[in-house]
Amino acid sequence: MVEVRELHEMAEFEQVGAVFDDIWHFGTSAPPITIELMRALAHAGGYVAGAFERGRLVGGSVGFLAVGNALHSHVTGTAAGRGIGFALKLHQRRWALERGLERITWTYDPLMRRNAHFNLAKLGARPSEYLPCFYGVMDDAINRGDESDRLLTVWPLSDPRVEALARREPHVGASARREPRGPDGVPPDGLPPGTVVALADVGGRPVAGPVDAGTVLVAVPADIAGLRDADPGTAKAWRHAVRDVLGGLMAEGRAVTGFCGKSYYVVERL
Incomplete structure (x- = not known):
C-alpha cells in the first residue's frame, strides 16, 4: 500500500533528495532541485509530496504554480514499478483540483518509451510542444552524453478521458491500442485506414517514412538509456530523427x- 502526503520537514526533504540521487546519480552535477528550495516551496504553499511504502519514502514530486491556472510538476522520481508513480500523480491531481487549478504540466524526454506510455496512455496527458535541448547540457547518469530534448505535456484534470483513467477505467482510443503486429514499419491494428509510419524502428535504428497522411506513427527506441551506453551513435541518430519527425509534425x-x-506516438492532423 502506497501512502502519498505533502512534506514539511527538513528530514523529509533530505529523503526526497536521496531518492532523486539514487535515480539520477548526479555526482558533481547540480540536482534538479535543492533541499533548501523544497523547503521554501513547501512553506510558500507549493507542491512538495512524498510517497511512502511501509513507512519508507520511495518517491517524491515537486511542483510550482504556473500561468494559465496550472501546476507545473518540475521533478518527480520514484522507485520502479508497484504503482508508486500513478499514486503520486493521483495525489497531485487531487491537490490541484482542491485549489481550483485546471491542468498540470510537465516535461519528459520523448525518447523514454516507458514514460511516454505512462503519461499518454495511463494518465491521458497530451504533449503540447517539442522543446529541443530544453535544459542544455546535463551531466547526470541518465542524461549524460545526450541532448536534453523534452516534450511539454498538459494534463487537463477534468477532461472525461482523464477522469476515467484516474478511476482506472479502460479507455478505448489511440493511446490504448493493441501491440503492433507484423514486420517493422507496419501500423498496429485498429488505427484509421491510411495510417502510415513516419518513423519506424528497423533493426534497432530509426528509418524515416511518409508523413502525408491524416494519422502517422512515430516510433521511439525500446531502451534509450541502455542505448546511450551501448551504442551512443545510434542513440544520437534516434534523438535527431525523433526531433526532426515528431518535432517537425x-x-x-x-x-x-x-x-x-x-x-509509437500517434500524431493526427486535426
Missing part, C-alpha cells in the same frame, strides 16, 4: 493524440 500544428503499442 508538431511544429506544423499536428497533435499527438496517444501512444500505441507501447512503441
Whole structure:
C-alpha cells in the first residue's frame, strides 16, 4: 500500500533528495532541485509530496504554480514499478483540483518509451510542444552524453478521458491500442485506414517514412538509456530523427493524440 502526503520537514526533504540521487546519480552535477528550495516551496504553499511504502519514502514530486491556472510538476522520481508513480500523480491531481487549478504540466524526454506510455496512455496527458535541448547540457547518469530534448505535456484534470483513467477505467482510443503486429514499419491494428509510419524502428535504428497522411506513427527506441551506453551513435541518430519527425509534425500544428503499442506516438492532423 502506497501512502502519498505533502512534506514539511527538513528530514523529509533530505529523503526526497536521496531518492532523486539514487535515480539520477548526479555526482558533481547540480540536482534538479535543492533541499533548501523544497523547503521554501513547501512553506510558500507549493507542491512538495512524498510517497511512502511501509513507512519508507520511495518517491517524491515537486511542483510550482504556473500561468494559465496550472501546476507545473518540475521533478518527480520514484522507485520502479508497484504503482508508486500513478499514486503520486493521483495525489497531485487531487491537490490541484482542491485549489481550483485546471491542468498540470510537465516535461519528459520523448525518447523514454516507458514514460511516454505512462503519461499518454495511463494518465491521458497530451504533449503540447517539442522543446529541443530544453535544459542544455546535463551531466547526470541518465542524461549524460545526450541532448536534453523534452516534450511539454498538459494534463487537463477534468477532461472525461482523464477522469476515467484516474478511476482506472479502460479507455478505448489511440493511446490504448493493441501491440503492433507484423514486420517493422507496419501500423498496429485498429488505427484509421491510411495510417502510415513516419518513423519506424528497423533493426534497432530509426528509418524515416511518409508523413502525408491524416494519422502517422512515430516510433521511439525500446531502451534509450541502455542505448546511450551501448551504442551512443545510434542513440544520437534516434534523438535527431525523433526531433526532426515528431518535432517537425508538431511544429506544423499536428497533435499527438496517444501512444500505441507501447512503441509509437500517434500524431493526427486535426
